[in-house]
Amino acid sequence: MIKKARIGLRVLFLLKCIPYQWIQKIIHKLVQPFLSIFDETTEQVLSKLTNNKKLIGILTYLCGDYVEMPSRSSFGIQALISDHYMGGGYFPIGGPSMIARIIVPIIEKSKGKAFVRAPVSSILLNEENKAIGVVVKGHRIFSRIVVSAISSTITYKYLIPQTHQHLVQSHLKIIESPELVSETGYMSMFIGHQGDSDELNLPKRNLWIFPSWNHDENTKKFHDDYNADFPGIFISFASAKDPTYHTRYLKKSVASIITAGIYEHVENYKDKRVKHRGDTYNQLKDQ
Numbered sequence: 001m002i003k004k005a006r007i008g009l010r011v012l013f014l015l016k017c018i019p020y021q022w023i024q025k026i027i028h029k030l031v032q033p034f035l036s037i038f039d040e041t042t043e044q045v046l047s048k049l050t051n052n053k054k055l056i057g058i059l060t061y062l063c064g065d066y067v068e069m070p071s072r073s074s075f076g077i078q079a080l081i082s083d084h085y086m087g088g089g090y091f092p093i094g095g096p097s098m099i100a101r102i103i104v105p106i107i108e109k110s111k112g113k114a115f116v117r118a119p120v121s122s123i124l125l126n127e128e129n130k131a132i133g134v135v136v137k138g139h140r141i142f143s144r145i146v147v148s149a150i151s152s153t154i155t156y157k158y159l160i161p162q163t164h165q166h167l168v169q170s171h172l173k174i175i176e177s178p179e180l181v182s183e184t185g186y187m188s189m190f191i192g193h194q195g196d197s198d199e200l201n202l203p204k205r206n207l208w209i210f211p212s213w214n215h216d217e218n219t220k221k222f223h224d225d226y227n228a229d230f231p232g233i234f235i236s237f238a239s240a241k242d243p244t245y246h247t248r249y250l251k252k253s254v255a256s257i258i259t260a261g262i263y264e265h266v267e268n269y270k271d272k273r274v275k276h277r278g279d280t281y282n283q284l285k286d287q
């Protein structure tokens, strides 16, 4: 099934590269057997293979990676992420910033530019409704190709000018439908420790901790009550994975802890300033 998801994903990407929708539709019909895996939920597919609920819970432990319950997630995504971890995971030597350090000089060598703190406020469109550039801090930057690497909802809702919103309404309707809209986000915390990873016996592997193997029930309980157990806690020690960490930060280690975050739990504080959200917010964080 993982192989099928792998092929399905390639087919989906290739379909997107075809500029004519009518050709896309014909090919889509022909390759449907490879795509059906994306239409069924993880729970539907695994329930056909076993009725052992604990086994299903163990096989879907990585649902926290894509923050969706097995009853709602596409089996294709579950299969692709399982595939991603086959043979183990990787950590960039020198930390994730190495990715930018290596990629940016290559972009610049080709006369490109990489900007930071450069929020795009709008996508520029020509008379034929083609994207021809972006607006950044009032500056118009033109480009032959514009790729938005942020969420499609935000791209369509906030970056397409009001005058062209009607062009994306049908896409938005699909993305924001109850079956697709995401209900869960993340909360994360970094913790610094004195002592290196060997001294503290910190593992290189990631840890997942769940209150039970029923991920749907765990998520629903937490959704309804912030005081319920976190539906899943992820713990990872970058300092144990990166062999250069202790040369850069002597006798220090770091842990990254991630869990689900529900917007409604903190919605009341949405208009308050960071670090000035008041005592009740701080109490909520302390819990």
Ligand SMILES: Cc1cc2nc3c(=O)[nH]c(=O)nc-3n(C[C@H](O)[C@H](O)[C@H](O)COP(=O)(O)OP(=O)(O)OC[C@H]3O[C@@H](n4cnc5c(N)ncnc54)[C@H](O)[C@@H]3O)c2cc1C
Pocket (backbone or CB within 6 Å): 118, 119, 120, 121, 149, 150, 186, 188, 258
């Ligand atoms: C808590 C957490 C832990 C994770 N851990 C891992 C892990 O251990 N291993 C792993 O492989 N993956 C991990 N992931 C997943 C990984 O981070 C994402 O898959 C990856 O970052 C996606 O890259 P991206 O470029 O598509 O999006 P992003 O990394 O989200 O990049 C989008 C960028 O666009 C910027 N942006 C947004 N709006 C605008 C705008 N209007 N103008 C200009 N810029 C804008 C954002 O600030 C952001 O920098 C984790 C994700 C999360 C949330």
